[in-house]
Amino acid sequence: MKKKILVIEDNKDHQTIVKSSLELKNYSVACVDNPSDAIHYLLEEKADLIILDLWLPEMDGLSFLKDLKNIPEFSGIPVIITSGTFGNEYDLLKLNGCGIKEYFMKPYDPDELVEAVGSFLEEERLS
């Protein structure tokens, strides 16, 4: 069965790129452009991994992440962060506080992202 990956990203181009790269590796990819759609999607269909872009519209990506981690159902889903910027080291600290280990600064190599997704899902499977 294909692994489901949810991409939360407001930039359509980035959605296309990430989606195309991941579908190449036989993942099922769903893209949403805002956090509320993301919650709707998660409630209806389970996702195995989330790729989250910070600086989302409607809600700051970080606070969405915190909300996500507070919901027991979703707190176990591994999250990969992508962003154009990380402001400063405080933001990084906050990310670490949310249990984020992997993040990709734009522009990143989509192949590396796909690799990271693979290793995360592998870890999930083993544990």
Place this chain on the structure above:
Amino acid sequence: MSRQKRVFLTASAAAFFGYLWEFYLIHSHPPFLFFKVKPTWWIQGIILFISWRMGVFLTGLWKFQPASFSKKEVDREEEVKYLSRIYQDLSLSLRLEKQKFEAVLNGAPDGILTLDETGMIGFWNGSMEKLTNLEKEDVLGKPYGEALNFYSGAKLIDFLTFNGKNTVNLLDCKVGVSNGKEFPAFLSISSLKQDDKTPGQMIVTVKDITAQKEVEKLREEMIAMITHDLRSPLSSILGYAGLLQNQKLCVTEEDRQKFLAALIRSGKGMLLLINNLLETARMEEGKILVLSEPVKIKAVLDEVAENLSSLAKGKNLVLSVEAKDNLWVDSDKDKIHEIITNLLSNAIKFSRSGEAVKIASFEKNEKVNISISDSGPGIRNEDKELIFEKFSKIKKQGSTTGLGLYIVKKLTEKLGGEIEVVSQEGVGSTFTLVLPASRRSSASAQMSLVGSR
């Protein structure tokens, strides 16, 4: 007795006695006579004159004899008086100097306090009162720890003793006041003693750097925003290029075209942002030249629409331009081009797929109106003032550097025009650029009116 009177009297007396002496010499002791002639009236006159001068000379000698010679008591008294007057003058000027010094210290823009060897506060200036909201009377003579807490990891005294320096600067030190107030500060601590081991009196200057910190924060945010907005299209460009290059990905011809269009779109977006950044920098330096030449509105609108058509196409937007051939303004073509480009790219950015973006132009009350309307999410009332500010980033509108509308506003001001915003949340926004119409435009409009009659 005045000096002149005394001299006069002594001189007269000396002259008188001199005359007597000379008279006596001449008449009683002929052997001593200098001149073997009978004294005539003019010899007597010369002798009298010489005697008078001698008298004056002798009086002078007597006058300037040392104080110890005579009138000893009186002079000492005068001396004491004189000394005490000097002392009074000195102490007065010292007091004035001290007052002046304290006034300067009190009026200094930075907080200044002095501490004695044991850390007690000895001086607390006006700026310190303002900074901390603690009155001078409440803190003087108390240990500084009761009033202030410098989150510096060590006591102030230790800084000087450990470092063995006379002055230590703490560039960024958080200062906590006993009443709960906190502010970041630049501290400069100086010791008045030369000895390395034992600290003497200390002078502490406290400079409030809250404003600088805010500017710093703003700059950081600005840089973060710019990097985000530059990285984002760059990421798209690299991503699409990677997809096109990937042999394993079976890209259909349709997809290929789509990716290429997106590549170009991202490149153009980046170009617009860089142009905006440059324009902002130029504006800040005041280096903006505005031309005044006849500009055909239709030509500018068509050009902008053509430039941004790929952006609109990428989002499946219906872009329409409505402009008459006879609409002219006397203005700067490039600046109008820039304003419309920014307004239109915003409209495209905030429109959802399939929606319509309209550009319309018309003349009203001898003004040329160019309006750009979208059916996007609209602007909240509370945000309407903020959108024209530099680096304004209004939530919900996604990632924008917030330069576009700032530039639109500034350029419009330069052109002597106005920008009007009509927007309703959930319905859409219309931005209208209002410029004074050129005479040519009005004339042709009138002619067409005449012709239509």
